[in-house]
Amino acid sequence: xxxxxxxxxxxxLPPDLVTNDDLAARMNTSDEWIRTRTGIRTRxxxxxxxxxxxxxxEAGARAMESAGTADVDAVVLATTTPxxxxxASAPEVARRLGLTGRPAFDVSAVCTGFLYxxxxxxxxxxxGAAEQVLVIGAExxxxxxxxxxxxxxxxxxxGAGAVVLRAGEPGDPGALGxxxxxxxxxxxxxxxxxxxxxxxxxxDADPERTDAADRYFSMRGxxxxxxxxxxMSESARAALAHTGWQPGDVDRLVGHQxxxxxxxxxxxxxxxxxxxxxxxxxxxxxxxxxxxxLALAHAHATGDLAPGARVVLAAFGGGATWGATALTWPSxxxx
Amino acid sequence: xxxxxxxxFEILSQVLEEKFGVLREDIKPDTVLEDIELxxxxxxxxxxxxxxxxxxxxxxxxxxxxxxxxxxxxxxxSAAGNA
Numbered sequence: 001x002x003x004x005x006x007x008x009x010x011x012x013l014p015p016d017l018v019t020n021d022d023l024a025a026r027m028n029t030s031d032e033w034i035r036t037r038t039g040i041r042t043r044x045x046x047x048x049x050x051x052x053x054x055x056x057x058e059a060g061a062r063a064m065e066s067a068g069t070a071d072v073d074a075v076v077l078a079t080t081t082p083x084x085x086x087x088a089s090a091p092e093v094a095r096r097l098g099l100t101g102r103p104a105f106d107v108s109a110v111c112t113g114f115l116y117x118x119x120x121x122x123x124x125x126x127x128g129a130a131e132q133v134l135v136i137g138a139e140x141x142x143x144x145x146x147x148x149x150x151x152x153x154x155x156x157x158x159g160a161g162a163v164v165l166r167a168g169e170p171g172d173p174g175a176l177g178x179x180x181x182x183x184x185x186x187x188x189x190x191x192x193x194x195x196x197x198x199x200x201x202x203x204d205a206d207p208e209r210t211d212a213a214d215r216y217f218s219m220r221g222x223x224x225x226x227x228x229x230x231x232m233s234e235s236a237r238a239a240l241a242h243t244g245w246q247p248g249d250v251d252r253l254v255g256h257q258x259x260x261x262x263x264x265x266x267x268x269x270x271x272x273x274x275x276x277x278x279x280x281x282x283x284x285x286x287x288x289x290x291x292x293x294l295a296l297a298h299a300h301a302t303g304d305l306a307p308g309a310r311v312v313l314a315a316f317g318g319g320a321t322w323g324a325t326a327l328t329w330p331s332x333x334x335x
Numbered sequence: 336x337x338x339x340x341x342x343x344f345e346i347l348s349q350v351l352e353e354k355f356g357v358l359r360e361d362i363k364p365d366t367v368l369e370d371i372e373l374x375x376x377x378x379x380x381x382x383x384x385x386x387x388x389x390x391x392x393x394x395x396x397x398x399x400x401x402x403x404x405x406x407x408x409x410x411x412x413s414a415a416g417n418a
């Protein structure tokens with residue numbers, strides 16, 4: 001059975017950089033408050049009308065250039081913020097990349113979305129359905145945020161990261177290990193946009209029945225914190241068990257970039273020294289499904305992630321969903 | 336009956352000092368937790384660290400940053416008693 005091997009990586013951030021001071025000018029918060037509670041200093045926001053497919057295509061093009069390919073057999077997009085509720089955004093991403101005709105679809109698992117999308121793509125490769133798959137995590141998450149909700153408005157950011165997976169052998173550098181995934185639907189209210197789906201109409205469609213605030217994202221921070229630490233730690237342990245690595249063997253822990261304090265707590269639970277954490281949220285905030293590929297791309301570009309490094313990826317997100325995997329970082333072309 | 340008393344308060348003080356930079360002289364029974372910058376997430380971090388070091392589960396739903404160091408200590412001790 002063919003393994004899925006990372007052969008290229010790319011990222012893109014929308015140009016609009018927003019500092020904590022910029023946010024403090026718009027709402028009752030401060031740089032110090034945001035930094036000490038979240039570790040975030042800056043984030044990027046899409047300009048009005050810039051769709052997720054644009055971000056995804058920019059990152060995807062860079063990943064394909066890094067992989068040295070102008071074609072792939074499929075495009076899988078992980079996103080919480082598709083261009084429209086229907087249809088999926090991946091076909092439009094494929095069109096923007098000159099890949100019209102290729103299979104393209106979205107995967108929805110919020111902040112765990114990129115790991116779910118990797119699993120899907122790896123399955124296509126293992127089954128022989130594809131030789132190369134472009135896997136993108138992209139979010140215009142700021143479009144879900146209530147501008148009056150300062151607890152969420154300071155945390156999230158927009159951006160996209162992507163990898164190309166190719167068919168290879170299990171021992172190849174960059175080969176994904178077993179991807180451990182899980183979910184618990186009883187935790188759906190922890191991380192949610194309540195209205196606009198089949199369960200509850202969008203408030204514009206039915207103002208009598210739906211609160212205007214329900215169109216926006218909401219999160220129960222304290223419970224998310226606890227579940228995130230527990231599930232990311234558990235799934236990372238399970239992923240490590242499949243590789244045979246001990247926690248001390250891990251060179252870089254790339255957790256979903258939700259909150260610096262969650263990342264540190266996960267490292268502590270796993271007995272992985274905190275200096276092995278890849279930290280990117282200070283620059284971009286929480287970019288949901290885009291956070292892991294963005295963090296990988298940044299760490300790769302800066303040399304923080306070197307070829308041969310033993311890497312663990314772990315995420316927790318809405319659903320609730322969670323997952324982890326491990327791989328040895330390959331030698332990739334920087335773009 | 337065991338006469339062994341785990342040095343819980345010492346461990347609690349160590350965690351607050353090492354992880355959160357709380358000065359020892361501020362760790363008094365009647366110190367209010369939010370006055371030493373321990374918000375609700377910080378208390379969960381404290382609970383997770385203590386759980387790992389002490390080996391038993393601390394019920395985080397009972398943690399409240401409006402409580403005192405003494406309340407936190409009692410909570411950890413009762414969790415130890417139930418372990």
